[in-house]
Each structure stands twice: as C-alpha cells, then as structure tokens.
Amino acid sequence: MVTLCILATGILLAVLGLVVGYIAIQGLPGLSWSFFTGTPRPIGEAGGGMAHAIAGSFILIGLACLVGIPWGVLTGIFLAEMKRWRRLGTLVRFTADVLSGMPSITAGIFIYTSVVISMQTFSALAGGLALGIVMIPLVARNTEEILRLVPASMREAALALGLPYWRVVVSIVLPTAARGIGIGMTMALAGIAGDPVPLFFTALNNNYWSLDLRQPIASLPMEIFRYTAAPFAEWHTLAWAGALVLIAISFTPMLLVRIFLPGYRIRR
Amino acid sequence: MAGIQVEALHAWYGRDLILKQVDLVFPGKAITAVIGPSGCGKSTLLRCLNRMHELVPGARVAGRVVLNETDIYHYGVNPVEIRRRVGMVFQNPNIFPTMTIFQNVGVGLALAGRQRYRHRQLETRVVKSLQQVGLWEEVKDRLHRTATGLSAGQLQRLCIARTLAVEPEVLLMDEPCSALDPIAAIRIEELMRELKASYTIILVTHNMQQAARVADFTAFISRGELIEYGSTPEVFLRPRDLRTERYITGTGG
Numbered sequence: 020m021v022t023l024c025i026l027a028t029g030i031l032l033a034v035l036g037l038v039v040g041y042i043a044i045q046g047l048p049g050l051s052w053s054f055f056t057g058t059p060r061p062i063g064e065a066g067g068g069m070a071h072a073i074a075g076s077f078i079l080i081g082l083a084c085l086v087g088i089p090w091g092v093l094t095g096i097f098l099a100e101m102k103r104w105r106r107l108g109t110l111v112r113f114t115a116d117v118l119s120g121m122p123s124i125t126a127g128i129f130i131y132t133s134v135v136i137s138m139q140t141f142s143a144l145a146g147g148l149a150l151g152i153v154m155i156p157l158v159a160r161n162t163e164e165i166l167r168l169v170p171a172s173m174r175e176a177a178l179a180l181g182l183p184y185w186r187v188v189v190s191i192v193l194p195t196a197a198r199g200i201g202i203g204m205t206m207a208l209a210g211i212a213g214d215p216v217p218l219f220f221t222a223l224n225n226n227y228w229s230l231d232l233r234q235p236i237a238s239l240p241m242e243i244f245r246y247t248a249a250p251f252a253e254w255h256t257l258a259w260a261g262a263l264v265l266i267a268i269s270f271t272p273m274l275l276v277r278i279f280l281p282g283y284r285i286r287r
Numbered sequence: 288m289a290g291i292q293v294e295a296l297h298a299w300y301g302r303d304l305i306l307k308q309v310d311l312v313f314p315g316k317a318i319t320a321v322i323g324p325s326g327c328g329k330s331t332l333l334r335c336l337n338r339m340h341e342l343v344p345g346a347r348v349a350g351r352v353v354l355n356e357t358d359i360y361h362y363g364v365n366p367v368e369i370r371r372r373v374g375m376v377f378q379n380p381n382i383f384p385t386m387t388i389f390q391n392v393g394v395g396l397a398l399a400g401r402q403r404y405r406h407r408q409l410e411t412r413v414v415k416s417l418q419q420v421g422l423w424e425e426v427k428d429r430l431h432r433t434a435t436g437l438s439a440g441q442l443q444r445l446c447i448a449r450t451l452a453v454e455p456e457v458l459l460m461d462e463p464c465s466a467l468d469p470i471a472a473i474r475i476e477e478l479m480r481e482l483k484a485s486y487t488i489i490l491v492t493h494n495m496q497q498a499a500r501v502a503d504f505t506a507f508i509s510r511g512e513l514i515e516y517g518s519t520p521e522v523f524l525r526p527r528d529l530r531t532e533r534y535i536t537g538t539g540g
Contacts, residue, residue: 102344176381176446179339180395180453181371190398194385283384 042262049260058228065253069261071228072242075143076268078230079222079238080212082147087154087211088204094155095162095200100188112163119156124216126152131220143229143236146222150211157210161203165196195283201276209269215240239265289355290315290487291336291373291457296350298331298340305331307511309350313457313504318479318488320502320519322495324534328511329491333459336489337373338366355456371399374455378462380442382434382449389430391445392416395453416448420478440471447478457487464497476501495535499523507531 057068094115098108130149135141169192177187193200211217215238218224223235224245230236239261246258291313298306305328313319321329334340335348338359352359359369382391390397392413413430417423422444426437434445443463450458460479464472479488479501492498498505498519505522507515507530515522515531526532 105344170381172377172379172381173383175339175342176377177383177394178342179337179370179375179377180449181367181369182395182398183367186398191383191385191394195383197385 039266042259042266045259046263047260049256050263054257054260059226062251067253067257069239069242069257069264071225072237072239072261073264074228074230075222075225075237076212076239076265078143078232078236079146079150079218080208080268082144082232083150083154083211084204084208086148086151087158087207090151091155091158091204091207092162092200094159095166096188096193098159098163099166100184100192112160115156115159119160122216123153123211123214124219126150127217127220130217135221138233140233141221141223141235143222143232143234145220146218146236146238147232149217149221150214153211153214153217154207157207158204161207162196162200165199165203166192168199169195198276198280198282201280202273205272205276208272212269213240213265215244239268290317291489292351292353293332293336294351294353296332296335296352297348298328298335299345299347300331300343301345305511306335309508309513311506311513311516313487313489315487316483316485317503318483318490318501319504319506320498321489321491321506321508322493322498322534323508323514325493327508329508330461332508333375333461333489333491336457336459337370337375339370339375341366371395371453372455373457373459374450374453375459375461376443376447376450376463378465380439380446380466382442382445384433384435386433387431388426388434388437388445389413391434392448392452395449399453412452412454413448416452419451419482420444420448421474422448438471440467440474443467443471443475444478447475451482455486457489458482460488460490462491462493465493472497495523507534509534 051068053066054068055073056070057066058071060067094111097104098112098115101108126149129152130145134145134148138145173195174187174192177191178184182190218238218241222238222241224241225235225237243258243261243265246254246261249255293309293311293313296306296309296311297304309332321332323329331340336352336354336359340346340348348360350360354369354372357364357369359366359373383394386394393409396409396412414423417426422441425441426445434442437445443466447458447463464475467475476497479490482488483503490498490502502519504517505519506513507522507526507528509530515526515528517527522531523535526535
C-alpha cells in the first residue's frame with residue numbers, strides 16, 4: 020500500500036516535471052523582446068509576438084476575477100455562515116457542485132445567448148463574464164470548505180465578547196481563513212487562465228492589439244490553439260513560448276499567495 | 288446584592304428538554320460554582336445567562352433571567368448587548384491566531400462598532416486588563432506580536448483579560464482550568480478570588496476540590512434539575528439531598 024502511494028506520487032511528479040520541462044525547453048528559445056512587445060506578422064515573415072494575446076489574457080483574467088471572486092466568496096460565506104438559510108444553502112451548494120462539474124463550454128453558450136447576441140458582437144466583456152461564471156462555483160465551494168475549518172469555538176469566543184455576527188465573520192473568521200481562501204482563488208484562476216473553451220463563443224480572438232472591452236480580444240489559450248494548428252514552424256515556436264508564459268501567469272499568483280498570506284496553526 | 292436571578296428557566300435543544308424549572312439567584316460580587324455530572328445541563332445553564340444558548344439552531348429558552356433589573360430575554364433586548372455585560376471564558380484558551388496580543392485583548396472594544404475608541408483609550412484598557420490578570424509583566428515587551436509561544440495558562444489568562452476589557456458585570460467561566468496543568472489552574476483560581484471583588488463570577492467545574500476552594504456558593508445540578516443550592520460549606524459538608532451527597536462523595540450521581 021505504502022509502495023503504491025509512493026509510486027503514484029512519484030509518477031505524478033514525473034509527469035508534471037516532464038510537461039513543464041518540455042514546455043520550458045521548447046518555449047524558452049521563442050522568448051524574446053519582440054515576443055512580449057510585437058503583434059503577429061503576416062504569414063512567412065519571421066518574428067512577431069504575442070503582446071496582444073498576453074494583454075488580452077490579463078484583461079480576460081482580470082474581468083473574470085472581478086466577477087468570480089467577490090461573487091464566489093460572498094456565496095461561500097452565505098453557505099458556511101448563514102445557518103438560518105440552511106434549506107436554500109443546500110440547494111445553492113448542490114447547484115454550485117453541478118456547475119463546477121459542468122463543461123466550461125456551457126458558460127460560453129450561456130454568455131453567447133445572453134450577452135453576445137444582444138451586443139451583436141463578440142467582446143472581451145463577454146469573455147471575462149464567461150470565465151467569471153466558471154470561477155464562481157469553484158471559489159464559492161472552496162471558500163465554504165475553508166470557513167468550515169475555522170473552529171466553532173473561535174466564533175463563540177468572539178460572539179461572547181459581544182461582537183455582532185457579521186463583525187465576527189468579517190474581522191475574525193475571514194482573516195483566519197484568508198490563506199486557504201486565497202489558495203482556492205488562485206487555483207480557480209489557474210483553471211480559467213488556460214481554458215480557451217468558454218472564449219470561442221464570447222471573446223473569440225483578435226489578430227491585432229486591442230484593449231477595447233467591447234471588441235473581440237486575443238488571449239494566450241486561443242492563440243496557442245490557433246498557432247499549433249497552423250503548419251508554420253515560426254508559429255509553433257510562438258505557441259510553445261506562449262504556453263510557457265501561460266504557465267507563468269497561472270503559477271505566479273499561487274506562489275504570491277503562499278508567500279504573503281500567512282497560515283495559522285489553529286489550536287485544537 | 289444584585290447579581291443574576293434565574294426564574295423558572297427551561298432550555299431545549301430541538302425537542303430535548305435540557306433544563307427544567309431552574310430557580311436560582313447568583314449573588315453579586317461572589318463566586319458561585321455550578322457542579323454536576325457530565326451532560327447534566329450546567330454548561331447550558333451558563334450559556335442561557337449570556338444568550339449564547341440560542342445560537343445553536345433549534346435551541347430554545349423559556350423563563351426569566353434578570354440581570355440588574357433587565358430581563359435579558361425580554362422582547363427587544365439585544366443579545367449582543369447582553370453578551371457585553373456578561374462575559375464568558377471557555378475551557379480551551381481560544382485566542383484569535385491572526386491577531387497580536389494587544390489586538391486579542393482589545394478586540395471586544397475595537398470592533399464593537401457603536402462607539403469608536405481612540406487608540407489612547409484602547410491602550411489604557413488593554414494595559415489595565417492585562418494587569419488585572421497578572422499578565423502585564425510577562426507580555427509587555429511583546430504586545431504587538433502574536434500570542435504563539437505563550438503557555439496554555441498564559442493564554443487562558445489572556446482570554447480572561449480579553450473578556451475583562453469589555454468591562455462586563457458578570458463573568459461566566461466554563462471549566463476554565465480543565466485544559467491547564469495544576470499550577471496554572473491554581474493561578475487562575477487566585478485570579479478568580481481577586482476578581483470577585485468587582486465581578487459576579489459563575490464557575491462551571493468538574494473539579495469538586497476547586498469548587499470547594501474558590502466558591503462562596505455552590506449549586507448542584509443533575510439531569511437538568513437544580514437539586515441543591517447553598518453556601519459552599521453547607522453543600523459540601525451537610526448536603527440536604529441524598530443525590531448531592533452521593534455525587535460529592537463519589538458514590539454515584
């Protein structure tokens with residue numbers, strides 16, 4: 020049994036190392052000044068870069084966080100802390116579980132019919148919303164689980180001091196759970212950062228530099244998809260480099276949260 | 288002497304009746320010990336006195352609890368206000384791990400909301416509370432660091448200081464020494480004796496020697512009923528009820 024566990028862990032680590040290592044080897048040569056500053060050149064011309072896609076990805080991730088994080092955290096607090104609403108909570112929890120298990124393309128279709136059609140254009144806004152919707156249930160459920168780990172005795176101690184319940188939640192329970200909630204957010208963020216699926220119907224793609232939220236926008240996953248599917252060696256190099264940058268973008272927030280949000284050893 | 292009067296108190300968890308018809312007066316500026324076998328309802332009684340009982344879903348209370356002429360269960364009385372007047376110390380020293388020692392002691396004032404405390408005022412109260420529990424000398428150099436590294440006894444005194452900082456009238460102590468070593472426990476007992484000059488103290492304990500050592504009055508509860516109440520020597524030396532005698536002598540509840 021122990022051997023099996025070690026074996027499974029070892030294989031997982033090896034796979035992770037292989038994937039990251041291979042992307043690094045293939046991607047590093049493509050990283051250059053023009054990769055970060057340039058936009059695509061006509062086919063056949065060397066050089067060019069992914070600046071438009073990097074900026075686009077940041078905008079899409081930012082919009083998604085703007086939607087997904089507050090909404091998800093508030094829903095998580097509702098689920099964990101509002102005991103008077105337990106019936107509704109059960110329903111919400113079930114819905115969130117179903118949503119987080121659903122293919123992310125459904126979020127894309129939902130935003131397509133509700134936003135894209137009425138705006139009559141694909142847009143960064145629609146893409147951010149779609150990604151945000153994918154984030155909500157992940158953030159909500161994780162927030163709930165982490166809040167539940169904060170011992171009831173701590174809440175009681177605070178309530179016994181004559182603090183109102185919402186004060187206890189905001190000033191005592193949330194800070195204690197901050198690290199766990201933060202880690203959950205970054206995992207949800209990493210999940211959506213690399214997902215092109217909800218973007219097909221929403222943000223689509225853009226060959227040019229654009230920061231306009233009402234216009235289609237490029238993103239790293241979409242560009243990687245487009246470049247790998249094309250038969251040009253220069254594009255493949257760009258795609259590998261893009262993948263490497265994408266990993267860095269997903270990984271950095273995780274690292275930052277782990278470094279800057281302290282964990283608390285909760286007594287008993 | 289004004290303390291807490293309990294009149295015809297009943298308490299339920301869901302459909303289970305935990306306390307039956309408890310009538311009792313906790314005298315002011317004295318220590319009253321509440322003893323009884325596990326699950327007899329003594330902690331529930333304590334939690335009815337600062338309206339913590341009702342926080343558990345399905346919990347219910349009937350009867351009157353009068354604190355200095357306020358019926359704390361009267362319609363329109365804010366339980367949050369009551370909890371500021373009736374402080375509580377728990378079995379495990381449950382400090383807030385995200386906060387510094389200073390913040391831990393001042394939290395009840397700093398986050399109260401209604402009144403804004405100036406930093407100077409807050410500091411005065413924190414220092415005074417720490418001095419009251421005899422912790423000032425031990426922590427004065429590390430006020431603005433977290434409480435990690437303090438011993439369990441020190442943490443428990445920190446929790447008491449935190450409760451005192453809100454300036455309550457009554458101090459409820461739910462087995463405050465059960466998680467402590469004997470020396471730390473004696474220290475808390477000394478502290479209780481000092482504090483009874485200014486507070487009404489109600490102590491739930493499993494330790495009968497402790498009750499005998501510190502309490503002026505003792506109440507014995509069994510199966511949700513108040514069996515006996517009187518001055519501590521009376522209850523321990525000349526119990527009127529057979530059940531009390533059995534419990535105290537350890538020959539069955």
